[in-house]
Amino acid sequence: MTSDDEGEVMGTPGAATMVLEAAGLVKHYGSVQALRGANFQAEAGEVVALIGDNGAGKSTLVKCLSGAEQPDGGTILLDGRPVLLPTPTAARKLGVETVYQDLAVAPDLDPAANLFLGRELLRRGLAGKLGMLDRPAMRSQAIDHFRRLGVTLQNADVPIGSLSGGQRQSVAVARAVMWASKVVFMDEPTAALGVVQRERVLDVIRRVRDQGIAVVLISHNMPEVLAVADRIEVLRLGRRVARFTAAEVTLEQLVGAMTGALTPEETT
Known part of the structure; x- marks a missing residue:
């Protein structure tokens, strides 16, 4: 050395x-x-x-x-x-x-909503102009992102607060990595x-x-x-x-x- x-x-x-x-x-x-x-x-x-x-x-x-x-x-x-x-x-x-x-996760929101928290995707057209969220697109991108990182969730549609500590931490890490x-x-x-x-x-x-x-x-x-x-x-x-x-x-x-x-x- x-x-x-x-x-x-x-x-x-x-x-x-x-x-x-x-x-x-x-x-x-x-x-x-x-x-x-x-x-x-x-x-x-x-x-x-x-x-x-x-x-x-x-x-x-x-x-x-x-x-x-x-x-x-x-x-x-x-x-x-x-x-x-x-x-x-x-x-x-x-x-x-x-x-x-x-x-710093939102326990009442599902994993996909947490991934896009503050960066939500809006629907196309008039619906998007009115502020309506494109939840299917966010869910699809979130599941693909979790898959690439090897993050396995028991249920991707439940509030993150109901997941295990390890799964909540994995979602927090995945959110940071996504951006x-x-x-x-x-x-x-x-x-x-x-x-x-x-x-x-x-x-x-x-x-x-x-x-x-x-x-x-x-x-x-x-x-x-x-x-x-x-x-x-x-x-x-x-x-x-x-x-x-x-x-x-x-x-x-x-x-x-x-x-x-x-x-x-x-x-x-």
Whole structure:
């Protein structure tokens, strides 16, 4: 392993298309400095895990990269070009979607309606001008989208609130993927799920990656990170302190980078 001139612990770099980058992001909340020149990179067609202890800056970094917060300094690049993300809506228009831990689904609506929530299809002609929804078209597209992602639902016509936790999470992931063209952030997507449900969600994440979309996984579950991630980036005290190739790193190295026990000087 080597270290770069920023003092980051680095694994073997991959040769892929960089779709999203953060360069030197700074964020203050009053006297608290949440990000201290944080860097981050996500490549097309990979799962990159973002890990760190509580207070490391993970949530703040994701909020800045998804338009929910504005950094006080630094640069965000999408496909190598500097971008401004003033709102989550602006980020979504650029192909960046987020799956939050609380899912943010409408429990009284069916899966198809959730997929098109806020982006509903209207019927053609006068009916569409009057605001009538094209429910058959939305249902047909939703079922096809679920099939491509390997999402199996017991019933596609019932309120999503009646589905299992794993199925609700799969619908939330599928909704983000349906509209994302660049990056999908996933915040603890398997939290509170059982073993079987967790594996189904992880399989959906792999399928998303295989479609050429960058998946950013925020998780405290290290075995899960090692099972699904291609790369791992570690934040500590508001800065990226380490980058690893998942296949070449151990759990002990990840914990060491998160806690500060592993330093660049010790790995050169």
